[in-house]
Amino acid sequence: MVTETQAQTHDEPHEGGLGTRLNWLRAAVLGANDGIVSTAGLVVGVAGATGDRSTLLTAGLAGLLAGSMSMAAGEYVSVSTQRDSEKAALATERRELEETPEAELAELAGMLEEKGLSGEVAREAAVQLTERDALRAHAEVELGIDPDELTNPWHAAGASFLAFTVGALLPLLAIVLPPVPLRLPVTVVAVLAALAVTGWWSARLGAAAAGRAVLRNMAGGAVAMAVTYGAGALLGAAGV
Numbered sequence: 001m002v003t004e005t006q007a008q009t010h011d012e013p014h015e016g017g018l019g020t021r022l023n024w025l026r027a028a029v030l031g032a033n034d035g036i037v038s039t040a041g042l043v044v045g046v047a048g049a050t051g052d053r054s055t056l057l058t059a060g061l062a063g064l065l066a067g068s069m070s071m072a073a074g075e076y077v078s079v080s081t082q083r084d085s086e087k088a089a090l091a092t093e094r095r096e097l098e099e100t101p102e103a104e105l106a107e108l109a110g111m112l113e114e115k116g117l118s119g120e121v122a123r124e125a126a127v128q129l130t131e132r133d134a135l136r137a138h139a140e141v142e143l144g145i146d147p148d149e150l151t152n153p154w155h156a157a158g159a160s161f162l163a164f165t166v167g168a169l170l171p172l173l174a175i176v177l178p179p180v181p182l183r184l185p186v187t188v189v190a191v192l193a194a195l196a197v198t199g200w201w202s203a204r205l206g207a208a209a210a211g212r213a214v215l216r217n218m219a220g221g222a223v224a225m226a227v228t229y230g231a232g233a234l235l236g237a238a239g240v
């Protein structure tokens, strides 16, 4: 059986690793974007309540660490689960190939036919693929995975941690380094500029129009900073 998600992964170019590399890059850009927006919201909110630099630094660092570890843990769990189900699917394939090789050959030929080969050519291709490496053929055609390149959950977790941290450092440094009156303007400008870059980059990686993606991304960050600054200012004024 081919489920809808498997059918979709079949359409992605996973030969040659280009699709995989693009996915990694996109994940890195999105992770950095997350780090920028959430940390900017956090430090701008705290700056709305207090001008104390060490409070800002503490809040920003805690936010950076909490966010990057949460991203890493989430990524670790999700990639581990995906890897487990890929391994289970491969084990099922291996067993089916041993127990019902004829049915598996017919299944492979059927899937190649669905991809557009004529019945005769599909049958011949299935025979040749099965002779060379039956499990690989089923993994690639039926499951859409490369049995040699299952994603490593530790790599995925480390990459997310790093990407979020790099993004989070920008608003953190922008709010603690400049003199007090320049803190907010420097942070807002730096954050919006960085969001323009990540928005543009992720649109390019997704081969989408960049202009609107950049504006949406900057607007998202601007709203986050405005809301948290407002909340911080209210709390600060109330002396909470």
Ligand SMILES: [Zn+2]
Residues within 6 Å of the ligand: 093, 096, 104, 107, 138, 142
């Ligand atoms: Zn199969």
